[in-house]
Amino acid sequence: MKLPRVLKELTHYRSAVLGLCIIGALIALSIYTVVTIPYDEAIRRWRAGEELWGDYPRNAVPEWFNLFAGNSLPTTRVMNSKDGAIRKDIQTISTDMRTSDMKFSFDYTSDGFPNEINLFLTAKFDQKKPQATMIWRTPDGRQIPLGDTTVGVAERFSISTDQRLSLKLDGRAPEVGLFAQPGTTEKGKTPVVQKGTYELIVEGLTFEKDSTLDAKLVVYGQAYGIAGTDHRRRDILLAILWGTPIALAFGFLAAVGSTLTTFSIAAIGAWFGGWLDAAIQRLTEINSVLPVLPILIMVGTFYTRNIWVILGIVIALGIFSLGIKTYRSMFIQVREMPYIEAAHAYGAGNLRIVFRYMMPKIAPVLIPTFVTLIPAYVFLEASLSVLGLGDPLLPTWGKILNDAYTNGALYKGLYYWVLEPAVLLMFTGLGFSVVGFALDRIFNPRLREV
Amino acid sequence: MTTDIESKNNSLLSVRDLHTWFELRKWGFGRAGFVRAVDGVDFELGYGEAVAFVGESGCGKSTLAKTILGIHRPTKGAVVFEGRALGKLKAQEMQWYHSQVGYVQQDPYGALPPFMNVQHILEEPLLINKVTSKAERDRRIHEVMTEVKMTPVDDFLQKFPHMLSGGQQQRVVVARSMIMRPKLIIADEPVSMLDASVRVEILMLLRALQQSHNLAVSYITHDLSTVRYFSERICVMYAAKIVEQAPVDDLLREPLHPYTLALIAAIPDPDANNARTFKEVPPGEPPSLINPPPGCRFHPRCAHVIQGLCDQQEPPSFEARPHHLVECWLFK
Numbered sequence: 001m002k003l004p005r006v007l008k009e010l011t012h013y014r015s016a017v018l019g020l021c022i023i024g025a026l027i028a029l030s031i032y033t034v035v036t037i038p039y040d041e042a043i044r045r046w047r048a049g050e051e052l053w054g055d056y057p058r059n060a061v062p063e064w065f066n067l068f069a070g071n072s073l074p075t076t077r078v079m080n081s082k083d084g085a086i087r088k089d090i091q092t093i094s095t096d097m098r099t100s101d102m103k104f105s106f107d108y109t110s111d112g113f114p115n116e117i118n119l120f121l122t123a124k125f126d127q128k129k130p131q132a133t134m135i136w137r138t139p140d141g142r143q144i145p146l147g148d149t150t151v152g153v154a155e156r157f158s159i160s161t162d163q164r165l166s167l168k169l170d171g172r173a174p175e176v177g178l179f180a181q182p183g184t185t186e187k188g189k190t191p192v193v194q195k196g197t198y199e200l201i202v203e204g205l206t207f208e209k210d211s212t213l214d215a216k217l218v219v220y221g222q223a224y225g226i227a228g229t230d231h232r233r234r235d236i237l238l239a240i241l242w243g244t245p246i247a248l249a250f251g252f253l254a255a256v257g258s259t260l261t262t263f264s265i266a267a268i269g270a271w272f273g274g275w276l277d278a279a280i281q282r283l284t285e286i287n288s289v290l291p292v293l294p295i296l297i298m299v300g301t302f303y304t305r306n307i308w309v310i311l312g313i314v315i316a317l318g319i320f321s322l323g324i325k326t327y328r329s330m331f332i333q334v335r336e337m338p339y340i341e342a343a344h345a346y347g348a349g350n351l352r353i354v355f356r357y358m359m360p361k362i363a364p365v366l367i368p369t370f371v372t373l374i375p376a377y378v379f380l381e382a383s384l385s386v387l388g389l390g391d392p393l394l395p396t397w398g399k400i401l402n403d404a405y406t407n408g409a410l411y412k413g414l415y416y417w418v419l420e421p422a423v424l425l426m427f428t429g430l431g432f433s434v435v436g437f438a439l440d441r442i443f444n445p446r447l448r449e450v
Numbered sequence: 451m452t453t454d455i456e457s458k459n460n461s462l463l464s465v466r467d468l469h470t471w472f473e474l475r476k477w478g479f480g481r482a483g484f485v486r487a488v489d490g491v492d493f494e495l496g497y498g499e500a501v502a503f504v505g506e507s508g509c510g511k512s513t514l515a516k517t518i519l520g521i522h523r524p525t526k527g528a529v530v531f532e533g534r535a536l537g538k539l540k541a542q543e544m545q546w547y548h549s550q551v552g553y554v555q556q557d558p559y560g561a562l563p564p565f566m567n568v569q570h571i572l573e574e575p576l577l578i579n580k581v582t583s584k585a586e587r588d589r590r591i592h593e594v595m596t597e598v599k600m601t602p603v604d605d606f607l608q609k610f611p612h613m614l615s616g617g618q619q620q621r622v623v624v625a626r627s628m629i630m631r632p633k634l635i636i637a638d639e640p641v642s643m644l645d646a647s648v649r650v651e652i653l654m655l656l657r658a659l660q661q662s663h664n665l666a667v668s669y670i671t672h673d674l675s676t677v678r679y680f681s682e683r684i685c686v687m688y689a690a691k692i693v694e695q696a697p698v699d700d701l702l703r704e705p706l707h708p709y710t711l712a713l714i715a716a717i718p719d720p721d722a723n724n725a726r727t728f729k730e731v732p733p734g735e736p737p738s739l740i741n742p743p744p745g746c747r748f749h750p751r752c753a754h755v756i757q758g759l760c761d762q763q764e765p766p767s768f769e770a771r772p773h774h775l776v777e778c779w780l781f782k
Contacts, residue, residue: 338560345519346575346626347548356574360565 009442016438022431030245042242046234046395053233057115057220061416062228074110075221081214088214100130100204100213108219109195114175115220119157119200121149122214128207132157132215135203136178139196144168144178151204151213175220228416230400231407239395240420246396247378247428250311254377257311258318259370263362266324267354270331280324287320293383300389307391310384314377323369327362334361364443372436375429382425397421462633462666463495463518468527470510470517474740486739487513489690490527492767497633498664500657502677502698504713505687506736511670514687515638518668519553520544531634549579552627554656556639558619562611568595568622569607575630590629598625598655617648621655628659634666635659641676653679674717678702686710689737689747696774706776708732708752746779754780 010016037045045052055078066072081088081102089101123130134146134157146165149157159165160175169177170185179198180191204213227237269280292314299313334340335358343357384390385398386405404410404417468491476482488510495501503511516522518529520536529536531547539547555561562571572591581587595603598621611619620640627635637656641649657680660667669681677684677698684701686694686709694707705711712732718724732751737743743750749760759779770781 338555338557339563341516341521342553342555342561342623342626343563343574344521345548345551345553346630347545347578348574349578352578357563361563 006439006442010435010438013434013438013441015434019431019434019438022427023435026244026248026428026431029241030248033241034245037238037241042238042395043393046238046242047393048234049232053229053235054118054120055218056229056233056235057222057224058229058233059231059412059414059417060115060220060222060224060229061414062226062420063223064226065223065416071111072109073112073221073223074108074114074219075223077106077219077221078216079104079106079218080216082216086215096207096209098206098211100206102202102204102215104200104202104215104217105197106199106219107197108179108193110221111193112222113179113191113193115222116218117159117175117178117220118218119159119202120216120218121151121155121157121202122216123151123153123155123206123212125206125208125211128211130204130206130211130213132205132213133203134159135201137199137201138178139194139198140182142182146200227420230403230417236400236417236420239400240397240424242395243397243400243421243424246307246394247381247425248374250307250381251374251376251378251428251432254311254314254318254380255370255373257315258321259323259366259373261315261319262321262323263327263359263366264355265319266327267331267358267362269324270328270335271350271354271358277328280320281328284320284322284324287317288322290317292317292380296380296384297387297389300384300387305389305392307381307394307396310381310389310391314380327366330362330365331358334358337361368436368440368443371432371439375432378428379425382421397424460496461494462497462499462532463668464530465491465493465495465514465518466528466530467492468514468517468529469525470513470522471525483740484525486690486742488517488524489739489742491687491690491692493685493692493695495634495666495668498660498666499683500660500667500669500681501683501685502681503668503670503685503687504672504674504677506672506713508736508739509687510690510739511672511687512638515553515636515668515670519551519636520547545579549575549630550632550634552630552632552635554620554623554627554635554637554640557643558616558623559611561623562619564611567608567610568614571611571622572626572629575626579630594625594629597628597659598622600625616644617651620644620648620652624652624655624659628663631663632665634668636668636670638670639672640669642671642673649676650679656680674702674713686713689742690739691747691777693748693778694774694776696771696776700771700774706770706774706781707748707778708754708780709748746777756780 010020055076057076061073063075079086086102086104089099091099093099119134121132129150129152131148131150133148136144136146138144146159147162149155160173162174165174166172166177170187172180172185172191176191177185179193181194184190184192200217202215206213225235225237227235227240230236265280269277295317296310296313299310340353340357343353348357381396382398382401385396386401388402390396390399390402398421400421401418404414409415409417468488469486470488471484471486473484474482491514493501503514505511513522517524524537531550534543536547569591572594573587576587576590581590591607592603595601595606600606600618600621606614606618611622614622635656640656641652644652653676656667659665660680667680669677671677681698684696684698685692686707688709694701694705694710701710702714705714709732716729716731732753734751737747737750743761745759745761745763746752746765749755752760755761756779765777765779767775767777768781770776
């Protein structure tokens with residue numbers, strides 16, 4: 001059957017149309033990802049730490065949660081004196097000494113408290129480090145001193161983890177206490193956000209002629225982007241996006257590799273017969289009692305967790321799968337067909353008969369099997385990742401699940417972390433399965449009546 | 451055994467004492483005997499000569515054909531084509547041999563790969579024989595399609611076998627067997643699966659091709675009534691052996707072997723009177739080829755059996771009349 005006809009027949013099945021849409025969407029997403037985020041870039045970003053993800057909130061839910069939550073969760077706000085958005089007020093006190101005052105002023109209107117507040121200070125100097133004093137000003141005019149510090153080349157002034165500040169704020173975490181309405185922070189009360197314009201004043205002093213001081217205030221939100229972030233502040237979207245082409249490639253290559261080899265070997269065995277056939281049969285039987293998952297776990301534990309090596313092993317274990325028995329029974333029927341005899345009589349060689357005459361006859365049966373096998377291998381890869389045997393470099397769906405599991409995502413109520421990769425895996429399985437079932441009915445018309 | 455020395459010298463194909471046995475296995479490895487599908491067959495086929503092989507199903511006609519084609523290996527004896535014994539040919543010469551012998555099968559639909567169109571089907575033998583020029587292949591395909599009267603050729607080339615009628619399918623099969631310009635065609639019941647109306651057409655086509663290309667044809671059939679369309683000689687087979695060989699007219703007019711007599715008597719005759727008569731058929735069944743009866747294989751069913759001779763010694767070939775060979779003790 002020709003491809004256009006198959007596609008046309010597929011449209012008769014509503015489920016298959018749905019499946020094709022899902023597969024199409026996944027493929028489109030893969031292409032988009034591979035084009036927009038290069039492979040090396042993706043790996044580099046996924047493995048990066050605070051230097052890259054420092055401005056991202058930790059464990060933030062996706063922004064679209066606001067639609068369901070009914071209130072507005074804060075998003076991250078970054079203010080940097082280097083950008084020019086924050087005015088720097090420099091006054092000369094003596095030849096070398098100058099002030100460097102910065103005022104971070106922003107409107108806060110969300111219902112939720114920020115996740116965390118960090119101030120990143122950077123300075124340029126030869127010998128003498130600049131100094132900075134921080135003061136917090138709330139919308140109702142209260143001034144809360146946050147302390148002072150000498151500034152090295154790059155300093156992180158972590159407001160959220162300041163224990164002494166926390167004590168001043170009735171024991172509340174600074175990011176709560178600093179944003180709460182006065183009187184709601186006492187024990188036993190629920191803190192309520194005070195909306196309005198907040199200010200952080202950084203009063204800097206530099207002690208050298210060319211010395212400079214800069215500051216970046218990051219008020220981390222509780223919601224971030226489309227997919228949220230994980231425990232290392234990484235944008236989960238990156239792994240969701242790159243997980244798609246990896247999952248599809250793994251599933252597709254594993255399915256192609258194992259079905260094509262299985263199919264060819266079955267055909268070769270059926271055609272040549274004799275000891276070759278017997279050897280193939282015995283190998284299949286031995287292979288069928290080998291446990292795939294434990295072998296992969298063993299390889300992952302002792303040898304390598306490289307996804308492409310694992311793919312190779314999956315294919316190798318799939319070569320002598322039980323499919324050989326099914327295909328062989330079909331090939332034995334084909335072998336006796338008159339057209340094979342005719343080909344033999346006009347001089348077709350053995351391999352020509354196997355590949356050009358026997359395999360095309362059964363190929364239609366192969367296609368549905370092949371399509372339904374793809375998600376099986378996608379799940380296998382995810383299972384390995386969940387077990388901690390995923391590729392150490394690549395961001396994949398399974399790796400997200402693994403991170404979520406090891407960081408107690410469900411215990412902490414971070415459902416998005418588990419649901420996003422899980423839903424994608426389910427959709428992948430659903431899409432390929434329904435298309436596979438429909439193809440099965442098209443290629444094996446006898447199933448149509450059932 | 452006596453053979454015709456004269457024809458041997460300029461024969462295209464000579465089959466000498468050919469045996470094709472199939473091993474029977476017990477439990478997959480133990481030997482449980484042999485099916486003697488072809489058990490001592492001798493005949494000669496000259497250039498451009500048409501010979502018919504007649505016999506009931508299971509008598510070894512098709513196995514004989516397939517052994518000649520090289521599909522089965524002979525257990526004993528030789529197939530000699532243009533003076534070269536088949537078993538001694540090297541792979542390359544075997545390729546040449548395959549191109550020299552065409553094969554027309556019984557079931558035209560089964561004989562064509564269902565997933566190839568006519569163009570591909572006819573191209574296959576050319577590709578196998580390394581006709582590399584596409585133009586040359588197309589030329590040959592057009593030529594042979596015109597010969598089998600599948601015109602206009604271009605209307606058919608893109609068609610798949612299931613889109614053709616039985617007669618057209620068989621024409622494609624004939625075209626495929628002819629495309630390498632063979633010297634010999636083996637037609638194994640080429641018309642038995644076709645409608646009666648198409649049968650004569652295909653036979654006439656084969657006959658025309660045979661005459662225009664000076665083809666040797668071995669025409670295998672169980673139907674004596676179609677033999678006359680095209681062969682010069684008939685070999686009657688019974689239980690893996692040729693029991694009688696003679697020119698067509700000779701054999702049909704004066705059959706000698708008791709089995710041939712029975713076979714000819716069994717030809718249906720469209721006569722209203724036959725509705726009330728009952729034809730005499732030899733009693734019993736054809737023998738098992740695993741354990742053929744000793745002596746003449748027909749003797750358990752023969753009306754003229756000579757006790758002590760027919761059931762003990764196998765009859766050799768007797769030349770009862772010029773060019774008329776028969777394996778029967780009655781003609782000693």
